[in-house]
Amino acid sequence: xxxxxxxxxxxxxxxxxxxxxxxxxxxxxxxxxxxxxxxxxxxxxxxxxxxxxxxxxxxxxxxxxxxxxxxxxxxxxxxxxxxxxxxxxxxxxxxxxxxxxxxxxxxxxxxxxxxxxxxxxxxxxxxxxxxxxxxxxxxxxxxxxxxxxxxx
Amino acid sequence: xxxxxxxxxxxxxxxxxxxxxxxxxxxxxxxxxxxxxxxxxxxxxxxxxxxxxxxxxxxxxxxxxxxxxxxxxxxxxxxxxxxxxxxxxxxxxxxxxxxxxxxxxxxxxxxxxxxxxxxxxxxxxxxxxxxxxxxxxxxxxxxxxxxxxxxxxxxxxxxxxxxxxxxxxxxxxxxxxxxxxxxxxxxxxxxxxxxxxxxxxxxxxxxxxxxxxxxxxxxxxxxxxxxxxxxxxxxxxxxxxxxxxxxxxxxxxxxxxxxxxxxxxxxxxxxxxxxxxxxxxxxxxxxxxxxxxxxxxxxxxxxxxxxxxxxxxxxxxxxxxxxxxxxxxxxxxxxxxxxxxxxxxxxxxxxxxxxxxxxxxxxxxxxxxxxxxxxxxxxxxxxxxxxxxxxxxxxxxxxxxxxxxxxxxxxxxxxxxxxxxxxxxxxxxxxxxxxxxxxxxxxxxxxxxxxxxxxxxxxxxxxxxxxxxxxxxxxxxxxxxxxxxxxxxxxxxxxxxxxxxxxxxxxxxxxxxxxxxxxxxxxxxxxxxxxxxxxxxxxxxxxxxxxxxxxxxxxxxxxxxxxxxxxxxx
Numbered sequence: 025x026x027x028x029x030x031x032x033x034x035x036x037x038x039x040x041x042x043x044x045x046x047x048x049x050x051x052x053x054x055x056x057x058x059x060x061x062x063x064x065x066x067x068x069x070x071x072x073x074x075x076x077x078x079x080x081x082x083x084x085x086x087x088x089x090x091x092x093x094x095x096x097x098x099x100x101x102x103x104x105x106x107x108x109x110x111x112x113x114x115x116x117x118x119x120x121x122x123x124x125x126x127x128x129x130x131x132x133x134x135x136x137x138x139x140x141x142x143x144x145x146x147x148x149x150x151x152x153x154x155x156x157x158x159x160x161x162x163x164x165x166x167x168x169x170x171x172x173x174x175x176x
Numbered sequence: 177x178x179x180x181x182x183x184x185x186x187x188x189x190x191x192x193x194x195x196x197x198x199x200x201x202x203x204x205x206x207x208x209x210x211x212x213x214x215x216x217x218x219x220x221x222x223x224x225x226x227x228x229x230x231x232x233x234x235x236x237x238x239x240x241x242x243x244x245x246x247x248x249x250x251x252x253x254x255x256x257x258x259x260x261x262x263x264x265x266x267x268x269x270x271x272x273x274x275x276x277x278x279x280x281x282x283x284x285x286x287x288x289x290x291x292x293x294x295x296x297x298x299x300x301x302x303x304x305x306x307x308x309x310x311x312x313x314x315x316x317x318x319x320x321x322x323x324x325x326x327x328x329x330x331x332x333x334x335x336x337x338x339x340x341x342x343x344x345x346x347x348x349x350x351x352x353x354x355x356x357x358x359x360x361x362x363x364x365x366x367x368x369x370x371x372x373x374x375x376x377x378x379x380x381x382x383x384x385x386x387x388x389x390x391x392x393x394x395x396x397x398x399x400x401x402x403x404x405x406x407x408x409x410x411x412x413x414x415x416x417x418x419x420x421x422x423x424x425x426x427x428x429x430x431x432x433x434x435x436x437x438x439x440x441x442x443x444x445x446x447x448x449x450x451x452x453x454x455x456x457x458x459x460x461x462x463x464x465x466x467x468x469x470x471x472x473x474x475x476x477x478x479x480x481x482x483x484x485x486x487x488x489x490x491x492x493x494x495x496x497x498x499x500x501x502x503x504x505x506x507x508x509x510x511x512x513x514x515x516x517x518x519x520x521x522x523x524x525x526x527x528x529x530x531x532x533x534x535x536x537x538x539x540x541x542x543x544x545x546x547x548x549x550x551x552x553x554x555x556x557x558x559x560x561x562x563x564x565x566x567x568x569x570x571x572x573x574x575x576x577x578x579x580x581x582x583x584x585x586x587x588x589x590x591x592x593x594x595x596x597x598x599x600x601x602x603x604x605x606x607x608x609x610x611x612x613x614x615x616x617x618x619x620x621x622x623x624x625x626x627x628x629x630x631x632x633x634x635x636x637x638x639x640x641x642x643x644x645x646x647x648x649x650x651x652x653x654x655x656x657x658x659x660x661x662x663x664x665x666x667x668x669x670x671x672x673x674x675x676x677x678x679x680x681x682x683x684x685x686x687x688x689x690x691x692x693x694x695x696x697x698x699x700x701x702x703x704x705x706x707x708x709x710x711x712x713x714x715x716x717x718x719x720x721x722x723x724x725x726x727x728x729x730x731x732x733x734x735x736x737x738x739x740x741x742x743x744x745x746x
Contacts (some may be wrong), residue, residue: 085409089408
């Protein structure tokens with residue numbers, strides 16, 4: 025009887041030792057993973073921080089003003105009349121004629137070759153439908169996939 | 177524990193010695209007590225049970241930590257890293273009112289050497305000279321030859337390329353250290369507000385110095401009231417005016433009239449915050465908060481406000497402004513002599529020194545001093561930068577001083593203090609100290625101190641409107657906006673007298689004047705008259721046009737509605 029209990033105890037302690045050994049190395053492994061994750065997070069945070077600063081550098085008002093002058097001539101000067109509260113903008117009359125007609129054709133190949141410019145002759149159109157400004161905007165955004173033509 | 181083992185020979189021996197009877201008695205007694213063999217297993221089992229219990233507790237705790245606690249959420253240490261306290265060692269970020277970064281930290285490497293570990297000094301020096309051509313090699317050779325030292329800085333703030341090049345030298349005596357480096361993405365634009373740090377990341381100027389202890393703790397970002405977009409416009413227009421009038425310096429401040437938050441604070445010339453040591457004193461001097469100036473006629477606004485508030489004059493009362501006015505040895509004259517009478521509105525719009533002097537005399541020197549004190553013009557400004565100074569005013573405040581101070585001579589205050597005082601006069605009469613820290617828009621507004629009544633404030637606003645419509649401030653009339661303000665032109669004091677060739681030209685105004693939201697001060701130091709200004713370099717010719725342009729460009733951004741021409745003619 026005594027011998028059986030000894031064997032059982034021995035087995036129990038062996039199992040315990042193996043389990044402790046297993047736990048110890050698992051904990052070490054998890055700790056290493058944790059340290060590595062912390063390092064990665066710190067590195068990523070530092071990278072994000074640097075990117076934020078780079079963004080702020082690129083958005084220096086003087087630089088933006090110069091870019092705006094070169095590429096957005098209409099907005100280069102902050103004319104006081106150009107900005108108004110929404111309620112000051114006059115309501116669009118009901119019976120107003122559409123300012124433009126839009127036809128969207130399937131692209132033949134690749135990108136559309138025609139883009140809208142001020143003063144373009146826009147009378148060569150196929151099928152017509154009236155459009156409003158948001159549609160025009162959508163169409164301009166989508167012109168990579170469609171040919172755009174507009175008529176007054 | 178010794179087990180009991182009966183010795184068979186003992187019994188025989190005992191019998192031989194005649195002791196058997198005695199021992200038999202003793203044995204019988206022991207049997208009555210309990211045999212030790214019966215006691216030992218019980219104790220063993222008890223001990224085993226205790227240990228088993230302890231193992232169960234420890235095992236249970238491990239199971240709880242490993243399975244149950246982890247299942248509830250990520251490990252605390254990860255939360256710690258992700259949610260910010262990991263940055264505790266970093267100096268806090270400074271940002272503008274819209275969250276744009278004005279100052280932040282990045283880590284940059286510093287190369288250092290341990291002279292004891294350097295194997296080939298000559299090769300190392302040669303390699304370093306190629307990477308850093310500006311390095312003083314003789315000095316470095318001397319420092320690296322000293323084997324008693326174990327730390328010698330080679331260069332701080334390395335670029336990644338430089339770091340790689342130093343690595344590539346393969347010298348075991350060269351090592352790297354990660355150091356914090358302060359970055360100012362808006363550069364000169366916000367230099368006078370933000371200030372700068374020294375190489376050890378300790379604040380030395382601006383809010384960096386003022387808030388240094390709390391910034392060092394690395395808690396939440398410091399949110400300033402400055403708006404970088406507005407700051408750019410104000411700086412650009414002020415710089416254009418300074419150039420146009422060949423002036424050496426200038427300052428401009430845009431304040432929220434009600435909360436006294438500073439949206440823009442510009443002092444020109446400004447400086448490069450990365451290299452403050454290489455800048456001139458003129459660049460480092462903050463003209464908006466540190467320098468004090470006699471700003472001249474803009475003080476007439478305070479004189480008129482004090483006179484109306486104290487009841488010394490009625491709004492429609494006419495005062496004789498025929499000059500000159502003789503006070504002891506002093507003669508008071510107007511820029512353009514007027515003869516006859518003027519009401520307070522015209523005194524302001526024509527900027528009459530004599531009219532202003534007479535109003536001040538009615539108010540009295542004590543009341544005048546008390547009033548200016550309530551506007552914060554006689555004490556240190558409470559703004560959150562290191563560069564503030566005390567206003568200068570006469571210790572002996574008598575009749576003559578009352579008169580000169582009434583039109584802004586004999587008292588010198590910083591432009592920020594004057595703008596702050598003006599905000600109190602036009603905002604309905606409440607003085608709140610100017611601040612560079614963004615206030616929580618949801619929090620109730622600080623009560624402040626009432627300095628004049630609402631009615632007096634309205635009267636003064638109407639007069640300031642008149643100054644721009646009919647008076648000396650005509651050039652400040654911004655298109656589409658109702659502005660009101662006052663011009664100021666003051667000769668600069670020089671060697672105990674006033675120098676008529678060196679002036680301070682100022683325009684101080686508010687918009688929209690019927691219900692002021694913002695106060696703007698533009699000051700130009702020593703502008704030169706131009707041909708197209710008919711030889712004038714006054715506040716009306718120099719500062720007022722800059723004021724106009726700034727209002728026209730900033731008002732749409734600040735959400736001030738434009739007045740359509742039909743409305744304006746009402």
